[in-house]
Amino acid sequence: MLIHFLFVFIISLLLTRLIRYYAVARNVLDIPNQRSSHSTPTARGGGLAIVLVFYSACVYLFLTAQISSAWFYSFSATLLVAVIGFCDDHTPIASRWRFLTHLCSAFLALYFFNGLPLLLIPEPFASLLGSSTLIMGWLSYIPLVIALVWILNLFNFMDGTDGIAASEAVFVSAALAAYLLNIDTSLFMVSISLTAAALGFLIWNWPKASIFMGDVGSGFLGLVLGILILLASQQLAVLLYCGLILFGLFIVDASYTLLVRIKTGQKWYSAHCSHTYQRVAKLHGHLTVLKMCWAINLLWLLPISWLVFLHPTAALLGIFIAYLPLFAIAHHFKAGQAASTHEI
Template identity: 65%
Template sequence: MLLLFTVILLLAVILTGLIRRYALNNKVLDIPNHRSSHSVPTPRGGGLAIVLAFCAATLWLFFNRQLAGTTLALFASTLLVAAIGFCDDHGEVAARWRFFTHLLAAAVALLLMNGIPLLLIPAPFDAMLGRLTLNPGWLAYPLGILFLVWTLNLFNFMDGTDGIAASEALFVSSALAAYLFYIDRSLCTIALSLAAACGGFVIWNWPKAKIFMGDVGSGFLGLLLGILILLAAQQAAVLLYCGLILFGVFVVDASYTLSYRLFSGQKWYAAHCSHTYQLAAKRYGHLAVLLTCWVINLGWLLPLSLWIFIHPSHALAGLVLAYLPLIYLAYRFKAGHTEFIVP
């Protein structure tokens, strides 16, 4: 496992460097505009290195009989999102085609997972009632698709400052790997491989970023992490809550900002730069925001997720407790307010 992690990490580092050279030679650049958090043209599309490195890991596991064919096909569904993202990085793709591809990829993934048992939810009752579960039946399919499309778009919304998306994926996949080590070694290896691929990329993406992830990486990561959380929840229902807590920085920022824009009568679908992390980056800089996210993840969200992993009956209370300070941060930074909307 350690050898695989090291090889995938080095592969991602090398691939990112090669893709950066390709982007520079072919003018695949992110040009600063009024929405941007950067000031100089920067190569984009580096997330392709994460995609390729992760695919190499899954193929190696498959040929070494550590990964079932159905699971390989499941992860292959994420390549639909990577492909449409790659096209968008090289020339803008209409939003309707991107959204259709996202829905298709999420639906295919859910069908390959046999989605009915995915959303077994640990009931947050007291210890006297024990750990109860709720089977949503046929609702698992639309709820599962909604969940996967939302996690996919979380990364599209939140990939706007140096290192933040790759770091979030590195954190969530590493924590999931640690939990899965005790439950499902195959899924643990998959999550660890994703962490290695993200770690190799983040070396290039750390402030000041030498290359951006682009849509090819952000959508792929969002969908893949959503799939991993649901697969983990099949093995232990409490891991759905653990995953949502680990994802807290992205879930709260994106959800609060979108909700504020929607309920305040704004064109919520219009371009803007009013997420909490974007406003904080303008005030304190990219590195400060990135380090703060790591402090929140390691010092707050990880301990809470560990607590509910050990005590599943506290799952709902732990989720609420995890999100409350993040909601307050979004409120204090005035996330979603009209004065920060792009004209």
């Protein structure tokens, strides 16, 4: 396991550097504008290293019979998102085509591993329904496709400052791997493969970043992490709620910001820099944002997810407790409000 992790990490590290050379040579650069959190042109598209290395690891695990064909085909479906993201990094693609690709990729991934046939019902709803589980079947597909597409896009939204998206991928996948170690060895290997691939890229993306992830990596990572959480919940139902807690930093910031923009009549679908992390980055810099994110993840969200893991019936209470201060932080920094209407 350790050799596998180190090998994936080293290949990701080296490949990210090669992609940076390619991006600079082909002028695939992120040019600063009024919405940017950086001040100098920077290579982008480094997330391609994560895609190639993680998928290669999946191919290896499949060929050595460490993961099932269903799981392999599901992760293969995520390549659709990576491909359209790669194209968009080079030449802008209409949002309708990106959205259609996201829907198709999410549906195919769910189809191959049969969605979420069984859902754990925590208290107090379990008492009201008279059952702690709910059989979903095909009924799970519509909400799960919507959820996966949202996670995919929120990961894209949150990839706006040095190291934040790669750090989140490392944190969530590593935490899931820790839960899965004694539950499912196959999914554990997939999780540590993603951790190693994202960590190799993070070395180059750490403030001050020498390369950005780009759409090729951000959308792919969001979808893969969503699939990992669903697959983990197939092995142990409570891991769905643990995963939602681990992902809380991104879910709350992106969701709160979007809701505020809709409520205040802004063009919510247009590019902006009003997320909580972007506001903090403007005031205190990229490294401070990254330190705060790691502190929240390790000292707040991880312990709560562990308590929920130990006490599954308290899952909804755990999510509420985990998310509440994150909403308070977003409110404090006036996330989502137009720049002309707020003062921090």
